[in-house]
Amino acid sequence: MTGTLKGLLPIAIGIAILFVFQAVGGPSMFGAYQEDALLVIGINIVLGLSLNIVNGFTGQFSIGHAGFMALGAYAGGAITYYGAIKLWGSYPPELPPGTGDLLFVVALVCAGLVAAGAGYLVGLPSLRLRGDYLAIVTLGFAEIIRIIITQTEPVLSKQEVSQHSTLSLFKYLGGKSIFDRIPRVTNFFWVYSVVLIVIVVCYRLKQSTHGRAMLSVRENEIAAEAMGVHTTRFKVRAFVMAAFFAGVAGGLYAMKLGNLDANRFDFQRSFESIVMVVLGGMGSISGVCLAAVLVTYAPYLLRDVGLDQYRMVIYSLSLVVLMVVRPQGLFGMHEAWTVFAGEAGRRRWQSFIGTPKRWYLGVRAYARKVVGT
Amino acid sequence: MSFFFGLLLVGFVQGCLYALIALGYTLVFGILQFINFAHSDVVMLGAWFAWKYAQWMGVSFSVISIGTSLGILGLSVLSCAAVGFTIERLAYRPLRHAPRINILITAIGVSLFLENFTQLPYVFGSRDKAMPQLLDVYAGFDVGGVRVQYFQIITVVFAFALMALLSLLVYRTRLGRAMRAISFDTRTASLMGIPTGRVIAYTFVLGSALAAAAGILTGVAFGSLSQPSSTSWIRFGLKAFICAVVGGIGSIEGAVAGGLLIGITEQLAGGYISSSYADAIVFGVLILVLMVRPSGIFGVTMREKV
Numbered sequence: 001m002t003g004t005l006k007g008l009l010p011i012a013i014g015i016a017i018l019f020v021f022q023a024v025g026g027p028s029m030f031g032a033y034q035e036d037a038l039l040v041i042g043i044n045i046v047l048g049l050s051l052n053i054v055n056g057f058t059g060q061f062s063i064g065h066a067g068f069m070a071l072g073a074y075a076g077g078a079i080t081y082y083g084a085i086k087l088w089g090s091y092p093p094e095l096p097p098g099t100g101d102l103l104f105v106v107a108l109v110c111a112g113l114v115a116a117g118a119g120y121l122v123g124l125p126s127l128r129l130r131g132d133y134l135a136i137v138t139l140g141f142a143e144i145i146r147i148i149i150t151q152t153e154p155v156l157s158k159q160e161v162s163q164h165s166t167l168s169l170f171k172y173l174g175g176k177s178i179f180d181r182i183p184r185v186t187n188f189f190w191v192y193s194v195v196l197i198v199i200v201v202c203y204r205l206k207q208s209t210h211g212r213a214m215l216s217v218r219e220n221e222i223a224a225e226a227m228g229v230h231t232t233r234f235k236v237r238a239f240v241m242a243a244f245f246a247g248v249a250g251g252l253y254a255m256k257l258g259n260l261d262a263n264r265f266d267f268q269r270s271f272e273s274i275v276m277v278v279l280g281g282m283g284s285i286s287g288v289c290l291a292a293v294l295v296t297y298a299p300y301l302l303r304d305v306g307l308d309q310y311r312m313v314i315y316s317l318s319l320v321v322l323m324v325v326r327p328q329g330l331f332g333m334h335e336a337w338t339v340f341a342g343e344a345g346r347r348r349w350q351s352f353i354g355t356p357k358r359w360y361l362g363v364r365a366y367a368r369k370v371v372g373t
Numbered sequence: 374m375s376f377f378f379g380l381l382l383v384g385f386v387q388g389c390l391y392a393l394i395a396l397g398y399t400l401v402f403g404i405l406q407f408i409n410f411a412h413s414d415v416v417m418l419g420a421w422f423a424w425k426y427a428q429w430m431g432v433s434f435s436v437i438s439i440g441t442s443l444g445i446l447g448l449s450v451l452s453c454a455a456v457g458f459t460i461e462r463l464a465y466r467p468l469r470h471a472p473r474i475n476i477l478i479t480a481i482g483v484s485l486f487l488e489n490f491t492q493l494p495y496v497f498g499s500r501d502k503a504m505p506q507l508l509d510v511y512a513g514f515d516v517g518g519v520r521v522q523y524f525q526i527i528t529v530v531f532a533f534a535l536m537a538l539l540s541l542l543v544y545r546t547r548l549g550r551a552m553r554a555i556s557f558d559t560r561t562a563s564l565m566g567i568p569t570g571r572v573i574a575y576t577f578v579l580g581s582a583l584a585a586a587a588g589i590l591t592g593v594a595f596g597s598l599s600q601p602s603s604t605s606w607i608r609f610g611l612k613a614f615i616c617a618v619v620g621g622i623g624s625i626e627g628a629v630a631g632g633l634l635i636g637i638t639e640q641l642a643g644g645y646i647s648s649s650y651a652d653a654i655v656f657g658v659l660i661l662v663l664m665v666r667p668s669g670i671f672g673v674t675m676r677e678k679v
Contacts, residue, residue, distance in 0.1 A: 061474055063481075125660065128667055131473060132408045136618060137663060139611070140656035147653040266604050271481055278478050312489035312602070319482035324467050327475045369467040372570070 007204065014196040022189035035188065041296045042191035043252050048276035048292040049198050049285065050245030055274065056283035056333070057211060058238040059218025060126055061135045065273045067122075067142030068115040068246035069253065070265035074149055074173050076111035076251025077182040077260055080104060082161060082169045084183055091158035092181045104185050104255065108194075111251030112244040118145065119243025123236035142270060149262045150175040179260040186256035194252060198245055202285050205241075214238055215283065215333075275319055281329030286336035291329075324366060375518030380644040381637060386525045386594075388636025389532035393587035394613035395620070395628035396539060397580030403556040403623035404576055407473055410480040411460055412584055413610015414487035415453050417601055419585030420504070420592035421497045422449040427505040442507040450585045456487075457581025461574055488602040499600045504592040528590050535583060540625050548575060556623065587613075608652065612639070615659045621669030630670060634658075 030038060047069060054062045083103050084093030095103060122141045126134050152175035156164065164172075173179055205211040213234050216224035225231050254260055276295050280287030295315075302311050322329070394416055401409045426445045464483050468476050492499040513522035543549035551572045554562040563569045591609070592598050599605045612635060620631025635655055643651035662669065 059474075061477065125664055129663060132402075132406075132477065133618070133663060133667065135477070136408070136614065137660055140615075140659055143608075144653045144656050147650065151649055267607055268604075271485065274478065274481070282474075309493065312485060313493070316482045316485035316489060320464055320479050320486065323471075323475050323479040323482065324464075327468075327471055366467050369469075370462050 011197055011200050015193050018189050018192050018196070022187065026188075037297060037300050038188065039186065039191050039256050041293050042188075042195045043249050043256065044272075044276065044296045045195050045289050045292040046191075046198050046245055046249040046252070047273050048280070048288045049202050050242045050249065051273045052242075052277050052280075052283065052285070052288045053202065053205070053214075053245075054238045054242040055277050056281075056288070057206065057214040057218065058235055059282075060235055060238065061131060062122075062138040062239070062242070063135045063267075063270050063274060064122070064138035064140070064142030065242075065246055066265040066267070066269035067138075067145040068119060068243040069250035069269065070142075070145055070149060070262065071118050072111035072115040072247025072250025073254040073260055073265070074175075074179065074250075074262075075114040075247065076107045077179055077254035078170060078173055079107035079110055080183050080185065080255060081155070081179075081181065082166075083107065085158050085161050086166070089158070093183050095183045095185050100183075100185070104190070107255070108190075108248050108251045111254075112247040115247025115250065116240045116244040119239045119241075119246075120236065122243070123239030126235045126239065127232045139267070139270070142265075142267075146262055146265055148175075149173060149265075152176070155179055155181075174260070175262050179254075180258070182254055182258050182260065184255060184258040186252050191252055191256075194248055199285060199289070206283070206285065210234070210237070218283070275315065278319070278329055279322060281331040281333060283333035284329065284331040284335055287329055287331035287334075290331075290336070325362065376644065378517070378519045380640045382519060382521065382525065384637035384640030385633065386528050386636075387640065388616075388633035389529050390587045390591055390632075391613045391616045391636050392629045392632025393532050393535060393583045394610060395617035395632050396536065396625065397584045398614050398617040399620075399622055399624065399628045400552075400576050400580045402617070404552065404559075404573055405465070405476075407476045408480065408614065409580075410477070411483040411487060412580065413607050413613070414484050414601075415457055415581045415584040416588035416591070416610055416613075417606040418456055418487065418491065419449055419453045419588030420598055421491065421601060422452045422585070423507070423589045423592065424502060424504060424598055425497065427507075432505050445507060446586070446589055449589055450582045453585030453588075454578045454582045457577040457584075458574055461577040465577075466570070466573075484607075488606070491601040497601050499602070501600050501603075502598050504596055504598050506596070507589070507593050510594060510596065524594065528594070531586070531590070535586060536625075536629060539579070539583070542579075543625060548572065552576060612652075612655055615655060619659060619662045619669055621671035624669075624671045627669055627671030634670075 028035065047065065050068075051062065051065050054060050080095065080103060081093050083106075084090055084095055084100070087103065088094075088096060088100075095101070118141070122138055125137050129137055152173035153171055154177060155174040156169070156172045161169070206215075213224070213229045214237075216227065216229050217231050217234055221231055272295065276291040277288055279295065280289070280291030298315070299308070299311050302308055302314070307314070394412065397412050397415070398409060401407070401412070423445050426448050430441065430445070432441060432445070460483055464479050465476060468479055491497045508524055508527065510522060510524040513520055513525075515521070541549075543552060551562070551567045552575075554565070554567055555569055555572055559569055613632070616631035616635045617628050618631070619635060620627030620629070635658065638658055639651050639655050642654040646654065
């Protein structure tokens with residue numbers, strides 16, 4: 001029992017600090033533009049870390065992460081939208097402070113659970129499929145989810161809600177056009193509380209026997225199986241966990257933006273999460289966080305210097321260059337603090353940056369590979 | 374009944390186009406065991422190059438001579454072959470011995486780069502454009518209430534001719550034998566003196582040329598081109614990839630069978646169930662096939678892989 005309490009301590013302290021920070025109006029000192037960027041960064045950190053559980057820890061290549069996020073976004077959005085109308089009769093729907101926050105938390109958890117259920121369904125085919133085939137199936141699932149959401153009826157207004165039973169409301173998610181007027185309750189406190197929880201969960205997972213089992217599946221599935229690791233069970237668990245957090249991220253996203261368009265959850269968004277995981281280093285928690293910050297903040301920076309239209313060109317080129325130059329990502333599977341700590345860290349730091357001679361040799365090796373037969 | 378046959382005809386023509394693209398996926402997968410995500414962008418490039426060349430030649434939007442049409446087609450196919458060659462050299466070759474996940478991510482990167490680079494204002498632009506009518510697509514005749522366009526017949530004949538040429542190449546020439554050897558065992562093949570690097574480059578050139586042809590035919594059939602980074606291109610390529618997987622990836626016959634199966638399924642689903650769910654049904658077919666038979670329809674019986 002004391003062990004559990006000790007484990008929860010960092011979360012509790014962090015949330016308390018965040019709560020005070022929010023209460024004294026800390027986030028607004030960044031200014032509206034930067035605060036908005038911070039919220040998006042937080043949501044993307046959650047997305048990247050959740051994908052990291054499947055792609056990074058377990059080594060299963062999932063490229064349909066946007067599907068889980070879409071499910072979470074629509075589930076969370078629908079619960080707060082219709083919940084606010086049913087419970088408080090407000091229109092446009094608004095959440096009162098206190099009990100409203102309770103509904104918000106319920107919506108986030110439900111968003112996660114709905115996505116986790118889908119994650120279980122997607123995880124099942126991974127029993128039979130490997131590598132690229134699994135990738136294509138996850139992409140297919142994400143597309144199916146998106147298409148089904150696109151076919152939902154327009155959202156109901158307050159008068160129409162009373163004519164429908166609670167369960168049938170899930171047919172009216174406005175997929176054909178847009179799901180508008182979702183209460184915008186996501187703020188700095190909520191986003192970074194979730195970020196904190198996900199970081200602690202991922203970190204502890206990586207250190208635990210579960211995490212080790214997942215890593216062993218990634219390294220060598222057959223060897224893991226021979227050592228008594230139930231590989232399929234861990235693959236499915238990884239999928240379920242990743243989907244849960246992606247769903248929560250979706251819920252946060254829906255209630256930050258206040259409106260949803262199913263077409264925003266297409267391949268591009270899945271690829272963005274993959275870029276975060278690969279750039280940061282597959283399996284590295286701090287790496288993925290840093291990559292999420294870089295990938296999310298880059299558009300804001302590029303917009304400021306007027307290179308906005310080159311954003312995706314720069315992204316994609318850097319992805320290719322990164323794969324050629326540093327295939328293991330920024331930190332490999334290590335954490336930032338172990339990469340740079342101590343004598344070994346200094347050597348690693350040198351190998352990270354390299355020397356002019358090593359750069360030259362690297363470029364020459366690349367050129368030889370390109371030109372050679 | 375004529376509704377059914379009409380759908381069947383459109384599905385068959387569509388299936389031929391899918392098959393052409395699927396062959397490119399299957400050739401590359403057979404040899405290198407990775408999904409060439411950039412393949413759907415080569416399809417897009419094929420259509421857009423044709424548009425660009427037509428612009429340069431000052432082709433109006435009315436029907437033009439066969440010679441000019443073939444010229445545009447040939448130029449565009451050659452350009453795409455060059456693009457395929459370049460991609461392989463710059464992006465895939467340096468990673469030949471890297472883990473497969475890295476190559477897959479590189480492929481995604483290349484794909485995103487091609488889409489977003491070509492939609493810049495001074496390349497192709499980010500607007501949908503009208504495709505010049507290289508052939509009169511509306512001319513045709515009626516058979517028992519079903520409208521058959523000459524263009525559809527040309528598409529089918531052209532596609533089957535290319536497929537026949539490809540299978541001749543793969544099963545009857547030295548290059549084809551080298552390809553099959555590499556797909557069987559790259560290391561041993563290179564020990565036996567097969568220039569694996571060159572053969573792989575040829576494979577990319579071939580696949581890209583077929584993709585370009587399919588892209589142009591699709592563009593002409595629709596009469597308009599979606600902008601380069603439109604997801605409709607990715608979705609088009611993805612469906613072609615599904616055809617390759619359903620048919621059994623690595624097998625030429627499988628790609629053709631899968632293409633026709635998916636093309637016809639898609640049209641029938643769109644006609645009888647709902648056009649908005651057609652894509653979902655295609656993905657459903659893929660998931661079902663993979664669950665029941667992970668190696669695809671022809672995956673086991675066709676021992677010879679390319």
